[in-house]
Amino acid sequence: MKPSFSIYRHLPRHDTRGASAVTIGNFDGVHRGHQTILRRVVHEAAQRDIAPTVMTFQPHPRAFFAQRGQRPELVPTQISSLRDKAWAMQRLQIRQLVLQRFNQQLADMPAEDFIEKLLVQGLQTRWLLVGEDFRYGHKRMGDVALLRRAGQRHGFEVETLSDVVDEHGYRISSSEVRTALAVGNLERAERLLGHTYRISGHVIHGQKLGRTLGYPTLNIRVPSLCAARSGVYVVRAHGLDEQPLNGVASLGVRPTISDTGRIMLEVHLLDRRVDAYGKLTQIEFLQYLRDEEKFPDLPTMIAAIDNDAQSARDYFALHGL
Incomplete structure (x- = not known):
């Protein structure tokens, strides 16, 4: 039987008074450092027969203070959506995820109340793991x-836990993953994450322009401050067929055809048509091809897409996927 997985947006929990083994952090990306922490929590919880638990904050405290101080440039980009974060934690056998609202009330809460209300009354904490510099x-x-x-x-x-380091002694952190993704270095991101970078989302209706160009796309919303560099990628789509489907994708604001400024992930499947509207898919990023461009006209854009599709085919031929 699969262990239960509960998400709480308010403490105390509404459905249990059970004791918890707790760690606190943002866990963006659930990278290899986070995985080490979560496995430790799961192990200690099993020793005590209590629930392995993660408390995280929404929004990211840095984002809250940046917006309050009118410094939007200090808001951190987002590696993973809440769905992807929760999936990763569930796979590692975390059983409780607390999404604690980070607002002015929480920022003003005395430290003693934080312990009393959230950890003691809220989660019946029996074991707690935090970083050495946790404040x-x-x-x-x-x-x-x-x-x-x-x-x-x-x-x-x-x-307390000191930093988790990689085989070369470098700290594994969300900011390192963000840096790798920001420059399109997917190999470095994969080493830090422990797996290829992926974004999940439901396929939504777009402008249907791709159909008329001969390149129909699956349109997927991504976090508005997505950490991945805007541009064109070789990808695979999971969850739409028994096997992953090969494709080429554009991540960005689509400057040639749209001026909304909203980031969208558009995936063209190579040699496949699927009815995917409303379905949940996970897009795996395999190789960065080029930057997003604003083209002078549609023919120039189509020629670039032709070239991108050929590059993706070459990638899959070379890698045998």
């Missing part, structure tokens, strides 16, 4: 020493 509460006054004192009083253990 919380009003003006980030709370530290690990305060957590340890509270743990002695309320009956939970506190463990």
